[in-house]
Amino acid sequence: MSAPPPVALRAEGISKRFAAVAALSDVSLDFRPGEVLALMGENGAGKSTLLRVLSGDHAPTEGHLEINGERVAFDTPRAAMAAGVRVIYQEPEIIPHVSVAENVFVGELPARGRVFNRRALTQATEEALERYGFAGVLDPATLGSKLSPAQRQLVEILRVLVAVTPPKVIAFDEPTSSLSEHEVEALFRLIRRLRDDGVAVVYVSHRMNEIFQLADRIAVLRDGRLIGAREASATDENELIRMMIGRDLSELVRRSGSDTGDVMLKLSNVSTDDVQDISFEVRTGEVVCLAGLVGAGRSELAKAIVGDYPVRSGTVELDGKPLRAKNPGDAVKAGIGFAPEERKADALLMxxxxxxxxxxxxxxxxxxxxxxxxxxxxxxxxxxxxxxxxxxxxxxxxxxxxxxxxxxxxxxxxWLARHPKLLILDEPTRGVDVGAKAEIYRIIDGLARDGMALLVISSDLPEVLGLADRIVVMRGGRVAGEIARSEATEEAVLTLAIPATEAEVTP
Structure with a gap:
């Protein structure tokens, strides 16, 4: 009989209630040294509450934590840190008026006697940046107030790694939400290195591709309860989604169908600096999806329709009348709603x-x-x-x-408060969890059944196939073809989307 795997930290029967709301119910979970445990679940599933119990931010209502088989109680985050348990949250706490170096070594600044040693601090920060693979990404002298969201995240990570008490357990809460591709790769290398050094790593994310790149084991919470834990090599995306939301992936995108009416949007030979000779229609009660590879010109076309980019030739008609939007305000007044791909930068007042x-x-x-x-x-x-x-x-x-x-x-x-005639959605489910995806699909389906015309841009093929009444495939800044819902398959879309020659890659 094989020995049970070693445990760095154990949550035993953890429950947490806030007044009448049960955020966690009887959660028991092992965190093992030398392992990356992915923690998954919809928003509100209890992931963040569990992390706050581990970090000492919340005391459990019931249950307890164990280290090396002995009960521990973290009444403050400092107590958890002293025991080697660290949580890196999505919103880092950065001191704005001091440097990166001082933020990294806060509370542990090098000194000679009572004199602060700035040279030693800078050197220690540069060595840490080099050691952990972030050299060139951060300048030790930069003020905290000048840091980008990604840099703030990296400062928080470094702060944990250079602490006097070596971490035994490190939890990352959605760490890649603001990181570039290069920074994500550096973070993944760091996480693997921590795992290989015997640290128990907890990784919270809703991004399936990241989970399967990193995780050794995956635990799923739903409605505050632990649904189960699986070895990453023994499960797949469909099973995890069933565990998270109680339904199969195929059930997420299911249009009920709607009757189409008059033409609401008509493009005739539209050309801009990015696209050429675009013609298609969108009718009331219809969802038309724009599919294609990155760089095909889909987002650029949407921005031209709403007046963000100039139309060089061709015509755009809305509800049978010429639309000459010189800016997005003109498009809004005409009856168009537009949810851009970069919602944080281009749509929301954060x-x-x-x-x-x-x-x-x-x-x-x-x-x-x-x-x-x-x-x-x-x-x-x-x-x-x-x-x-x-x-x-x-x-x-x-x-x-x-x-x-x-x-x-x-x-x-x-936009629904505005009652638009046409709603354009650019990557409407990018960066949201599977439960929120299902909610957004429900909204889109309901709007179409109520007679709204919708133009949806998506790079998610199952999403396109599930939502669209018609699919317009773009390639190299042009329309490569249209596919009716009854004839739509992934193969049919990709055949049109993939350039036949190198000359077609850019418009």
């Missing part, structure tokens, strides 16, 4: 409330003499927050504190 982000598109309808009627505003926002099931403590919550799926639903709420 420091403002859900209320502000939804109502901004309808200020002309809820104000009188430049004074917003707050009661009318709150009623309108509340209606769409409830209709779209935006999970937020209140409409006054800052959007930056919402999950990716709820941020996207906030963008959708903004």
């Amino acid at each position: 420091q403002r409330s859900v209320r502000d982000n939804v109502s901004i598109a309808v200020l002309d309808r809820i104000r009188r003499f430049r004074v917003v009627k707050r009661a009318k505003e709150r009623a309108l926002v509340d209606e769409y927050v409830r209709e779209l099931r935006v999970r937020t403590p209140s409409m006054e919550q800052e959007v930056r504190k919402l999950s990716g799926g709820n941020q996207q639903k906030t963008v959708l709420a903004r």
Whole structure:
């Protein structure tokens, strides 16, 4: 009989309640040295609460933690750190008015006697950056207030790694949400190195490709309960999705079908600096998906339709009338809603409330003499927050504190409040978990059944095949072909999307 695997930390029967809400219920889980354990689940499944119990931020209502088989109680994060348990959260705590070096070694600054040794601090930071693979990414002298979100994340990671008490358990909470591809690769190398050095690594993410690249074992939470844990080599994406949401992947994207009506959007031989000779139509009650490879010109075409990029030739018609949008404001007035791919940078006011982000598109309808009627505003926002099931403590919550799926639903709420004739969605489910995807698909299906015309850009082929009444495939800045729903397969889409020659790669 083989010996049980060693355990660095164990959660035994952990429950956590906030008033009448059970955030965790009887969760028992081992965290093993030399292993990457991926923790998965929808937003609200209990992942963050479990991390906060591990880090000493929350005391469990029931249950306990064990280290080396002995009970421990972390009444503060400092107590957890002293025991070698560290959690790196998605929103790092950075001191804005001091340097990167001081942020990394906060509380442990090198000194000669009572004199702060800045040269030694800089050298120690440079050595840490080199040792952990982030040389050239951070300057030790840069102020915390000047750091990008990705750099702030890296500072937090370095702070954990250089601590006097070597970490036995490190948990990463959605660490790649703001990192570039190069930085993600460096982080993955670091995580593998930590694992090989015997550290127990906990990795929280909803990105399946990352999970299967890194994880040795995968644990799934749903509604605060541990549904199960699987060896990564013995499971697949479909099983994990069933565990997370209780349904098969094939059930996520299922259009109920709708009757199409008149032509709402008509493009005739439209050319811009990025696309050439584009012609197709979108009817009321219809979902048309734009498919294609990266660089095919799909997003650029959408921005031309809404007036963000100039149309050089050809015509755009909306509801039977010429549309000559010189800017996105003209498109909004004409009846177009547009949710861009980069919602954080291009769509949302991240420091403002859900209320502000939804109502901004309808200020002309809820104000009188430049004074917003707050009661009318709150009623309108509340209606769409409830209709779209935006999970937020209140409409006054800052959007930056919402999950990716709820941020996207906030963008959708903004446009639904405007009652557009045409809604353009660019990568509507990128960066959201599977539960939020199902909610967004439900919304799209409902809008089509209510008679709205929708143009959806997506790089997710199962999503395209499940949502589209028709698929317009772009390649090299041109339309490569159209596929009816009844004839749509992954092979048919890829045959049109993949360039036949190198000359077709760029327009």
